[in-house]
Amino acid sequence: MRDLLTSVARRNAFLGLNAGDDDHAFARRACLRGGGKTQQHPGFSTAARAIYNIDQKYVELDERWFAAGKKKKKDLRVLQLGQWREFSAREQIADPMDSHIEVSGVEHLRDMGNCCKNLRYVSFRGISRIESLPDSIGKLRELVVLDLRACHNLEELGQGITKLDRLEYLDLSECHLLVGVPRGLGQLTRLEILKGFVVANSNSRDLCHLNELAKLEKLRKLGIVVGKMAVPTEDEFLKLGEFKALESLKISWGFLNSAKNGNNNNATEATPRYSVATMKYALPPNLKKLDLHCFPLADFAQWVRPTGVKKLYIRGGKLTTLGDEEGWEAEVLRLRFLSGFQCDHGTLRRLFRKLTPENTEIHECPNFRPGNDVEDSADTQAEVEDAVVCNEVAV
Known part of the structure; x- marks a missing residue:
């Protein structure tokens, strides 16, 4: 049956999959395979609807990839030159080349907007x-998803990205050289998910700030990076209280560099360019x-009470206490790699009345005194990505 389906798919130009396959000129869905280099020009059909990179590590672009004129790829809907899977930090450390993709001829990407x-x-x-x-x-006015995660050399997005008025998903996570996002992102009214938003210097007029993102009425998931070069105003994070549709919020501070061996006792601190203690915060009213x-x-208690939040994750940093105020609404709690956190099982149960043992995890918090029903994962290697998170966002 498999051979029959493969034969029918090939005959109808549905998919070109096999390594070394030379049918890209006919397939409407072409796959790059083989692990090595692509040939200089794979000869994709002008009727191609999708190009997937399955396991090609080195991709060579030339002018024929995005040729204008009669060879425009008007039917192309999907272009995945990057990784299709997500690698954990542990996997990247074990085999850095496994997650690495190198593209030469990146200057030819400028023709993509005219051709596709x-x-x-x-x-x-x-x-x-x-x-x-x-x-x-x-010019890609139909674009819905743009995934730039882990483009480690990416320094500038450019103003073109602010014209993608159909964009719903934008991932800028792990772009460590990115110093900001262009002003005008608030015009993307359909945006629902934004990951890796870099808080910029408050004096930068050409970069986007949180007050502009407050205009995005459909934004439901937001990831923020506060790098060591960031200089926000004291009340910039108060704008988060105006994000009415936001349900999921992630904030990563980048001025703590955690040791890669998972031992937070060896963490070194880089001095931030603003006063952490005087910063004012608010949280979205519908945050979950x-x-x-x-x-x-x-x-x-010096921060802001996460009222209504059902899931609370804290990984790495200086936290020593959650305070004494009771009535937390969280039903899921994850505390990881908090070397200074001092608490006991009884206090935790008193603060979080809705917690159950299966939804509570305290990992690598050496000063926590657990009870028998609090999970403390022993697999440090499996969680090494949490230990290096501070180092990853040190922009």
Whole structure:
């Protein structure tokens, strides 16, 4: 049956999958396979609807990839040159090359906006050598998903991205050289998920700030990176209280560098360029999940009470106490890699009345005194990605 389906798919140009397959010129869904280099030009059909990179580590672009004129790829909807899977930090450390994709000829991406105007999905996840996005990307007016996660050389997005008025999903996570997002992102009124938003210097007029994102009425998931070069105003995070549709919020502070061996006792602190203690915060009124990485304060009571939050994750940072106020609404609690956190099982149960043992995890918090029904994972290697999170966001 499998052979029959494969034969029918090939005969109808549905999919070209096999390594070394030379039918890209006919297949409407082409796959790059083989692990090595692509040939200089794979000869995709002008009627191709999707191009997937399955396991090609080195992709060579030339002018024929995005040729204009009669060879425009008007039917192309999906372009996935990057990784299709997500690698944990542990996997990347074990085999860095496994998650690495190198693309040469990135200058030819400037022609993508002229050649492939009907693209809905573009992924460059994990691709090196992309330092900036061409302004012509703004011509992809049908684009819904743009995945730039782990483009480690990416420094500038360009104004073209602010013209993608159909965009719903934008992932900028792990783009460590990115210093900000262009002003005008608030015009993308359909945006629902934004990951890796970099808090910029408050004096930068050309970069987007949180007050602009408050205009996005459909935004339901937001990830924020506060890098060591960030200089926000004291009340910038008060704008989060105006994000009425937001249900999931992740904030990563980047001025704590955690040791990669998972031992937070060896963490070194880089001095932030603003006063952490005087910063004012608010939380979205309908927030359900709060994920904090490298929390910069010792006492959570100095921050803002996460009223209504059902899932609370805190990984890494200076936290020593959650305070004494009872009535937390969280039903899921994850505390990881908090070397200074001092608490006991009884206090935790008193603060979080709705917690159950299966939804409570205290991991690598050496000063916590657990009871028998609190999970403390022993698999440090499996959670190594949480130990290095502070180092990852040190922009």
